[in-house]
Amino acid sequence: MIVCRSKAEIERLRHSGQAVRRLLEDLRQQVRPGITTWELETYLERQIKMLGARPAFKGYRNFPCCLCVSVNQEIIHGIPSSRRRLQAGDIVSLDTGVVLDGYYGDSAITVPVGEISEPLKRLLRVTQECLALGIEQAKAGNRVGDISAAVQEHAESNGYSVVREFVGHGVGRALHEEPQVPNYGRRGHGPRLKEGMVIAIEPMLNTGGADVRVLEDQWTAVTKDGGYSAHYEHMVAISSNGADVLTRLETEAPFESGIHPGLNLAYNQSSDAGPGRAWNSPRLER
Numbered sequence: 001m002i003v004c005r006s007k008a009e010i011e012r013l014r015h016s017g018q019a020v021r022r023l024l025e026d027l028r029q030q031v032r033p034g035i036t037t038w039e040l041e042t043y044l045e046r047q048i049k050m051l052g053a054r055p056a057f058k059g060y061r062n063f064p065c066c067l068c069v070s071v072n073q074e075i076i077h078g079i080p081s082s083r084r085r086l087q088a089g090d091i092v093s094l095d096t097g098v099v100l101d102g103y104y105g106d107s108a109i110t111v112p113v114g115e116i117s118e119p120l121k122r123l124l125r126v127t128q129e130c131l132a133l134g135i136e137q138a139k140a141g142n143r144v145g146d147i148s149a150a151v152q153e154h155a156e157s158n159g160y161s162v163v164r165e166f167v168g169h170g171v172g173r174a175l176h177e178e179p180q181v182p183n184y185g186r187r188g189h190g191p192r193l194k195e196g197m198v199i200a201i202e203p204m205l206n207t208g209g210a211d212v213r214v215l216e217d218q219w220t221a222v223t224k225d226g227g228y229s230a231h232y233e234h235m236v237a238i239s240s241n242g243a244d245v246l247t248r249l250e251t252e253a254p255f256e257s258g259i260h261p262g263l264n265l266a267y268n269q270s271s272d273a274g275p276g277r278a279w280n281s282p283r284l285e286r
C-alpha cells in the first residue's frame, strides 16, 4: 500500500530531509585526496549524534555504518574502510539517512575528489539532470513510469546505462516503503502519483553496461565491466502544485552544475561523442 501523508507529516519529513541534506553538504566539505572513507564515516556519525538524530542505515539489514560510500566503479552500498583512501580524480558517492521523530530522511550526492576528468564531470552532470527530469515528472496524476522513463531516456540518450537492481522508493515512517521507483520504465505505466505521497528518486548511471556485481562483503555493488558510476538522490513530496523537494536546501542552487534541467538538454552529441565513446569502454584509470 502506498501511504499519503498529511501536511503535518510532510513537514516532519521535510525536517528529516533538510537535516540529512545538510549533513551531506557538510560531509562534502570533508572530501579531499588522502582522506579515508572511514574518516568520513566517523565524521558523519558524530554530526548525526550532535543533531540528536539516529542514523537510518546503521544496523539496517545489518549494514555496519551510517554512510554508504561508493568510489568510482562502486555503484552503491560501499562500506567505509580505513584502508580506502580517496585519490585526486576519484568520484565518491555519499549516501546517508537519518531518523528524526520517527520520520526518515534519505539523500545522496556524488562528489569529485580534487580535480576530475572531463568525462567524469559529464557523468556527474548528466546524472543530476536525470534526477531533475525525474523530479519534474513527480506530480499528481502522473505515474511512477513517467519518472522512470524520463531518467532512462536522458541517461541512455547521453550514452550511459541505468542500474536496474537498485531503485528509488517510498519513504516515510520506514526507510523503504512502497512504491518502488525504478530508473527505467515506460511512460503511463506503474502506480499513479497522488498528493501526499513521498518518494525518493535516485538515478544511478554507469559509463559502461548496466550489469552489477556484489562484492564478497555482501554489500558493495560495483559495475560488472568496471565502468564508473554516479548516484544522486532527492526525497520528493507529491503536492497539488508539482514536486516538493524535501531534501533541497534553500541555500542550494537547483543543480550543482548550475545547469537548469529544462534548458540546454540538447547536447551537441558530436562534440561529446569523442570522450563519451572512449569512456564507455570498460576500464579503470589509476
Ligand SMILES: [Co+2]
Pocket: 106, 107, 168, 169, 200, 202, 233
Ligand atoms: Co534511498
